[in-house]
Each structure stands twice: as structure tokens, then as C-alpha cells.
Amino acid sequence: MTEKSKSQKLIENIFLKKDAKRDWQDNYIWLVEEVGELSRAIRSKDCANIDEEFADVYAWLLSLASTMDINLDEVLLKKYGNGCPKCQKTPCGCNHREEDDEKV
Numbered sequence: 001m002t003e004k005s006k007s008q009k010l011i012e013n014i015f016l017k018k019d020a021k022r023d024w025q026d027n028y029i030w031l032v033e034e035v036g037e038l039s040r041a042i043r044s045k046d047c048a049n050i051d052e053e054f055a056d057v058y059a060w061l062l063s064l065a066s067t068m069d070i071n072l073d074e075v076l077l078k079k080y081g082n083g084c085p086k087c088q089k090t091p092c093g094c095n096h097r098e099e100d101d102e103k104v
């Protein structure tokens, strides 16, 4: 069992009590809103704001995971800990991500 990251523990200490009272859908909407704000910051090349929006997206992702009793590091390492989930190489030697681009 992987210990929760310092970041996930930090966000839990600050927000878990409040965020756990909301439905997961409402927390998810907050996350998506922050992703939208990150997109706008990147498109406007507003460097100071980009840092802040990355922090907000990460904080909401961590909090959403915590309210659903998910250890984000644990699930990330479970899926990616042995390299690319498709070819198992680090760095990836297949066209895993390029295939996704074709769907867009």
C-alpha cells in the first residue's frame, strides 16, 4: 500500500472536511471549471496565472480523489509504475498516445 503523497495529505488537511460534504458531482464540476481556467491561462500566455491554475487543477483533482477514498499516487503507480501501460517501456516505445490523437 502506497502512502498518500505530501500534496494529497496537504489538500486533505485544508479542504477534506468541507469537500466531503458535497456530492462528488459538485466537486467534479469544480475540477472541470479549473481545467477550463487553466486552458484560458495557457492560451493567453499569462505565466503567473498558469502556475496558479495548475495548482488549482491539481488541488481539485487531489480533493476529488480523497473524497472518493482514492490514493492518487497509488492508482497512478498501479497503472504507470512499470512504464507505458501498453508497451511497458520507459520511455514509451509504442504509438499509444498518438493513437489517442487520431480520435480527436
Ligand SMILES: [Zn+2]
Pocket (backbone or CB within 6 Å): 084, 085, 086, 087, 088, 089, 092, 093, 094, 095, 096
Ligand atoms: Zn508505449
